[in-house]
Amino acid sequence: MKLMAVTDDQRSVCELAFTIIGIKDQIDMVQIREKTKTAQEIITLIQYLEDGGVRKEKIILNDRLDIALLMNIPTVHLPEKGLTIKMVKQHFPHIKVGRSVHSFEGALNAERDGADYVLYGHCFETNSKLRKKPNGMKPIIEMKEHLKIPVYAIGGITLNKIHALQKVNVDGIAVMSGIFSAENPYFSTKQYFEAIKYD
Amino acid sequence: MKLMAVTDDQRSVCELAFTIIGIKDQIDMVQIREKTKTAQEIITLIQYLEDGGVRKEKIILNDRLDIALLMNIPTVHLPEKGLTIKMVKQHFPHIKVGRSVHSFEGALNAERDGADYVLYGHCFETNSKLRKKPNGMKPIIEMKEHLKIPVYAIGGITLNKIHALQKVNVDGIAVMSGIFSAENPYFSTKQYFEAIKYD
Numbered sequence: 001m002k003l004m005a006v007t008d009d010q011r012s013v014c015e016l017a018f019t020i021i022g023i024k025d026q027i028d029m030v031q032i033r034e035k036t037k038t039a040q041e042i043i044t045l046i047q048y049l050e051d052g053g054v055r056k057e058k059i060i061l062n063d064r065l066d067i068a069l070l071m072n073i074p075t076v077h078l079p080e081k082g083l084t085i086k087m088v089k090q091h092f093p094h095i096k097v098g099r100s101v102h103s104f105e106g107a108l109n110a111e112r113d114g115a116d117y118v119l120y121g122h123c124f125e126t127n128s129k130l131r132k133k134p135n136g137m138k139p140i141i142e143m144k145e146h147l148k149i150p151v152y153a154i155g156g157i158t159l160n161k162i163h164a165l166q167k168v169n170v171d172g173i174a175v176m177s178g179i180f181s182a183e184n185p186y187f188s189t190k191q192y193f194e195a196i197k198y199d
Numbered sequence: 200m201k202l203m204a205v206t207d208d209q210r211s212v213c214e215l216a217f218t219i220i221g222i223k224d225q226i227d228m229v230q231i232r233e234k235t236k237t238a239q240e241i242i243t244l245i246q247y248l249e250d251g252g253v254r255k256e257k258i259i260l261n262d263r264l265d266i267a268l269l270m271n272i273p274t275v276h277l278p279e280k281g282l283t284i285k286m287v288k289q290h291f292p293h294i295k296v297g298r299s300v301h302s303f304e305g306a307l308n309a310e311r312d313g314a315d316y317v318l319y320g321h322c323f324e325t326n327s328k329l330r331k332k333p334n335g336m337k338p339i340i341e342m343k344e345h346l347k348i349p350v351y352a353i354g355g356i357t358l359n360k361i362h363a364l365q366k367v368n369v370d371g372i373a374v375m376s377g378i379f380s381a382e383n384p385y386f387s388t389k390q391y392f393e394a395i396k397y398d
Contacts, residue, residue, distance in 0.1 A: 038280035039262060063238060066265035070286045081237035087269045 001165070001196045002028040002172030004060070004119075004152060005189065008128075008180040009034045013045045021052035022186050023179065026193040028172065030054070031077050033062035046071050060098060068095065077119065085113040098152075102135055104142040111147050118143070119174055122155020123165075127177055129155060140168045162195045200364070200395045201227040201371030203259070203318075203351060204388065207327075207379040208233045212244045220251035221385045222378065225392035229253070230276050230373065232261035245270050259297060267294065276318065284312040297351075301334055303341040310348050317342070318373055321354020322364075326376055328354060339367045361394045 005027045007016060020030050030049075034042060042064060049059065060075045061068045065083060068076045075096040078085060085097050098117045099110040107118045122129050123137055134155060143151045150171035157165070157173045165173060175192060182188035204226045206215060219229050229248075233241060241263060248258065259274045260267045264282060267275045274295040277284060284296050297316045298309040306317045321328050322336055333354060342350045349370035356364070356372045364372060374391060381387035 038278075039282045040280040043282070043286075064265065066263065066268070066282065069265070069268075070282060070290055079237075081239040083238045083242070083265065083269060087242075091269055 001170065003192055003196055004029040004031055004172055004174040005179050006031040006154065006174050006176040007033050008176050009036055010180065013041050017045055017048035017052060019185050020049055021054060023189040024054045024058065026189045029058050029060050031060040031062055031174065039067060042067055043071065046073065085110060085115050089114040104139045107143045107147060107151065111149050115149060117150040117152060119152045119154055121153065123153045124156030124161060126156035137164065137168055140170050144169045159191055159195050200369065202391055202395055203228040203230055203371055203373040204378050205230040205353065205373050205375040206232050207375050208235055209379065212240050216244055216247035216251060218384050219248055220253060222388040223253045223257065225388045227371065228257050228259050230259040230261055238266060241266050242270065245272065264294065284309060284314050288313040303338045306342045306346055306350065310346050314348060316349040316351060318351045318353055320352065322352045323355030323360060325355035336363065336367055339369050343368045358390055358394050
C-alpha cells in the first residue's frame with residue numbers, strides 16, 4: 001500500500017517545502033494542491049523540493065499541467081472540474097494523469113478516458129468535507145474487481161482505518177489533514193508509514 | 200491603435216461568452232482573465248467563443264498556458280507572479296507571450312526575455328486599483344523609443360484619454376471596466392472602436 005501526502009494550501013511556500021522535505025522518505029508521493037498560490041509560488045516550491053532532494057517522480061501537481069510541463073514533473077492530478085483526461089493525454093501522452101472520482105462509475109469512466117490512477121473519496125468523515133456524507137469503502141471493492149489502474153483512497157483516513165482499507169486491497173491512501181494538520185507532521189507521517197508497512 | 204478587451208471575472212461563463220461574441224468585431228483581442236473560474240469553465244467559455252465565431256487569434260489566455268496548449272490558443276498573458284517568459288518560450292516557442300509591466304525597466308526585461316508584447320499599467324486612476332497611484336504615461340514614451348515589441352496601455356483608459364495615448368504612439372489600449380462594467384458593453388465597445396479609428 002502506497003502513501004500519498006496531499007498539501008492543504010495552509011502554509012507558506014517555505015514552510016511547506018521544509019515539511020515535505022522532512023517527510024519525503026516516508027511517503028511515496030506528494031500531491032501539490034495549493035489552489036490559492038500563484039504560478040510563481042508553485043514553481044519556487046518545486047525548486048525548493050528539488051534542492052531538498054525530493055525526486056520529481058514523487059511529485060504530483062494538482063490542476064496545473066502547464067507548470068508540470070515547464071518543470072518536467074511527470075504526473076498531474078486533475079480535479080473534478082479541471083482539464084479533461086482525454087485532452088491531456090491527446091496532447092501530452094507522456095504525462096501521467098490521476099483523477100478524483102466519487103463513485104465506481106466515475107472510476108470506470110476515468111480508466112476508459114486514459115487515467116493512470118484514480119483517487120476515490122471521500123471514504124470516511126473528514127473535517128475538510130464537513131457537510132458532505134462520506135461515500136464509504138464499498139465502491140473500492142467494485143473498483144478493485146473491474147479496474148486495472150491503481151485505486152487510491154482519500155478522506156478521513158486515520159491510522160485505525162488502514163487495516164480495513166488493506167482488506168479491500170486499495171493500492172494506496174492519500175492523507176491531507178492527517179499529515180499537514182498534525183501537531184508534528186514528521187511523527188504523524190512516520191506513524192502512517194509504519195501502519196502501512198506492518199499492518 | 201488596437202483595442203484589447205480584458206474580462207473582469209464578474210460574469211458567468213454563459214453571460215461572458217455572449218458579451219464577448221457581441222463585441223468581437225469591434226475588438227482586436229480579448230484577454231480571458233477569469234481567475235476564480237475552474238479550468239473546465241474556461242474550456243467551456245472558449246468553446247462557446249469559437250462556436251460564436253470568435254477567432255482563436257483574437258483570444259489571449261491569462262496565466263493558463265496549459266489550457267492555451269490544449270485548446271490551440273496561440274497567445275498567453277503572463278501576470279507579474281505567473282510563469283516566466285523564458286520558461287514558456289524555451290518549452291513552447293510557438294506560443295506568443297504578453298507580459299504585464301509597471302515600469303520602463305520592467306518592459307525592457309520583458310522584451311529581453313522574449314515577450315511578444317508588454318501591457319503597461321496602470322496609466323490612470325481606476326476603480327480596479329483604487330489604492331495604488333497610477334504610473335502615468337511617461338514610461339510609454341521611453342518604451343516606444345527603446346522597445347521593438349508593441350506596447351499596450353491599461354488602467355483607467357476612458358474615451359477622453361485616447362487622444363493623449365495616441366500622441367505617445369502607444370500600440371494599443373486594454374480596457375476592462377470601460378467595457379465589462381459599462382451599462383451597455385456593446386455600445387461602450389463601439390465608442391472605443393470609433394474613438395480609436397477617428398481620433
